[in-house]
Amino acid sequence: MKDVIKLKDAYNSTDFRKIGHELIDLLANHLDTVQSGENSVVYPHQEPNKELQFWQNDFETEPSNTLDLFKTIIAHSTQLQHPKYMGHQSAVPAPITSLVALMVDFLNxxxxxxxxxxxxxxxxxxxxxxxxxxxxxxxxxxxxxxxxxxxxxxxxxxxxxxxxxxxxxxxxxxxxxxxxxxxxxxxxxxxxxxxxxxxxxxxxxxxxxxxxxxxxxxxxxxxxxxxxxxxxxxxxxxxxxxxxxxxxxxxxxxxxxxxxxxxxxxxxxxxxxxxxxxxxxxxxxxxxxxxxxxxxxxxxxxxxxxxxxxxxxxxxxxxxxxxxxxxxxxxxxxxxxxxxxxxxxxxxxxxxxxxxxxxxxxxxxxGKDIFEKNIDKLHDLTNELVQLLLKDNRFELAVVPESNIVNFRYVSNLNDTELNNLNLNIRKQLIESGKFYIVQTTIKEKRYLRCTIMNPLTSKTDFVELLNDIEKIGLQIKKRLIL
Ligand SMILES: Cc1ncc(COP(=O)(O)O)c(C=O)c1O
CATH class of the missing domain: 3.40.640.10 (Type I PLP-dependent aspartate aminotransferase-like (Major domain))
Incomplete structure (x- = not known):
């Protein structure tokens, strides 16, 4: 009898409506926060095994309020809507697509x-x-x-x-x-x-x-x-x-x-x-x-x-x-x-x-030209970052990009092996800070910091801040090595 009631509960429209309304409000508020870029973490750094442990513990606890669970998932996720997200090539989805997902999953x-x-x-x-x-x-x-x-x-x-x-x-x-x-x-x-x-x-x-x-x-x-x-x-x-x-x-x-x-x-x-x-x-x-x-x-x-x-x-x-x-x-x-x-x-x-x-x-x-607007914006933004890098002798570009993928490295008076280590550690510290999310790659044995400009809400100010943060971290690492 108890099982039958539980199964019915899973299909009940009253809870669906209530949680649904609360979830949309939660996501819309979250969108405002991350898009403003202020006081919000782009990437919630955690060691993989600790993250697993967290969810194992969660799985074993009594079911809590579903909205709280949604909040926890958001807090433990990478925030692609954040203007300082410049990592992998995943789209920053138009928020309407979240509503589409709700509908298509509902219809199945x-x-x-x-x-x-x-x-x-x-x-x-x-x-x-x-x-x-x-x-x-x-x-x-x-x-x-x-x-x-x-x-x-x-x-x-x-x-x-x-x-x-x-x-x-x-x-x-x-x-x-x-x-x-x-x-x-x-x-x-x-x-x-x-x-x-x-x-x-x-x-x-x-x-x-x-x-x-x-x-x-x-x-x-x-x-x-x-x-x-x-x-x-x-x-x-x-x-x-x-x-x-x-x-x-x-x-x-x-x-x-x-x-x-x-x-x-x-x-x-x-x-x-x-x-x-x-x-x-x-x-x-x-x-x-x-x-x-x-x-x-x-x-x-x-x-x-x-x-x-x-x-x-x-x-x-x-x-x-x-x-x-x-x-x-x-x-x-x-x-x-x-x-x-x-x-x-x-x-x-x-x-x-x-x-x-x-x-x-x-x-x-x-509108039918919305993809064009997005592509043009991403290329324009990329060009802004490239222009900053070309003028700045703290950095070296791997190649002047044709697309929205920018590979560059922080250069300092060091040999290539040392620079590889330095740039590796800069990225590690940068993403651990939660302030930016960028990735890295190795091209012709040189390690580069890699930004893919995916978010049309990223701005030149974000780029300037990024380059200054990279230098700050680079100098700290160098200082520690010398001491
Ligand atoms: C040029 C290129 N081809 C193929 C893929 C793989 O595509 P997907 O991740 O959609 O499977 C990628 C992914 O980054 C890519 O950059």
Missing amino acids: NGTGVFEMGPASNAMEKIVTDFTSKKIGYNENASGILTSGGTLANLTALLAARKEKGPNDVWEEGHKNRLAVMVSEEAHYCIDRGARILGLGDQGIIKVPVDKDFKIRTDQLSKCLEVAKNNGLHVFCMIGCAGSTATGSYDDLEALAEFSMTNNLWFHVDGAHGGAVVFSKKHKNLVKGIEKADSIAIDFHKMLMTPVLNTALLFKKGSDVYKTFAQKAQYLWDTPESEEWYNSAKKTFECTKRFLSASPYIILKTF
Whole structure:
């Protein structure tokens, strides 16, 4: 009897309404606090095991007020809405998307089959068609939304293998040694995807980059020739738009030309920087992108949408159906037919979250040019930080960025090993202070502080404060070492 009552409680609308109203007030107040940037922590530093211990203890205590639990979760989380959040490439989501999340989780409509998500399938077509147009694809294009850039890139490689591989690996298994070509700066998910496809070490041909971290197009023919001589069948060329470490854009025009000449599938990993297709001012960075056979663009990076939400677009729409040619009689009667409204025919996922709602509602609520405004703002802000760094001899840039990713290091009268240690410790202390959140990376054996400018509410004052704090910490560390 007691159990039945508890189960009913979990579905009761009175509590849902009450907690819901309280939660929205809590989040809106929290948003005001973090966005003001005053007296609020960006990153609640804690040792992982201590954090685990905290939640283990919490889990064992009697259930408390749900609102208090929400407050605790917020206090133990990284605050992406904070103007001093300049860390990883996750979007600072437009707050309306939290309401979208509430609604889509409530509805729990997937997107695998039309009957389980009529609105979600239709809205997905609208969002992907809208993005295709921005790319410059014609009406033959088609796309899907999927759970992240990693999965989108893997899906594109599967389509590429189907189209350009020497045999149908999906049906017959491997009969040849296959390979893909990509810049040595590509995100690790390309390497991982290629290995999942069974290509092995030799099947991932990493083309060197130039001083700006762009693929060396003068090396492409040589790399292909060497691969062929080694008995490999190269089926795909992948371009970075832009790369993860430095945000550098490959010459997509040249890669498209090379792919066409050599009968390769051309895929663009635009998970981070492909978003510039929405901006008239910055679209030139991806000149030639419309020649790609497939393109991945994360909505959850520069496009104001929470994780995970990626568009995978195909120039020739019918290619999207070739990737997963599989029978699933319980889902649909005609596996071979092209039905845009049964999304699972085209995606890795069977049940898929209602992804289209967030980008659709952002565009409908704030206007079709809202992504453009965000991209332009993030680039303008990045430029402000870059200008400060260029004028300031306390710092050194790894490269003048094309995108919103800035790698720089604090320099002092020390050798490279000492500078590596110094910058490592500066970041550690900086984020432990809770005042800023930035990350770090190593490029050509030099350790850099890495800022990705994701928050349109960040300002020049935040940058000035950041650089001064870095110097202050750097000087303290140096002083301690000398003493
Ligand atoms: C260029 C690039 N490609 C792919 C990915 C992976 O995307 P996701 O994290 O959405 O799986 C990233 C992530 O940072 C990226 O920067």
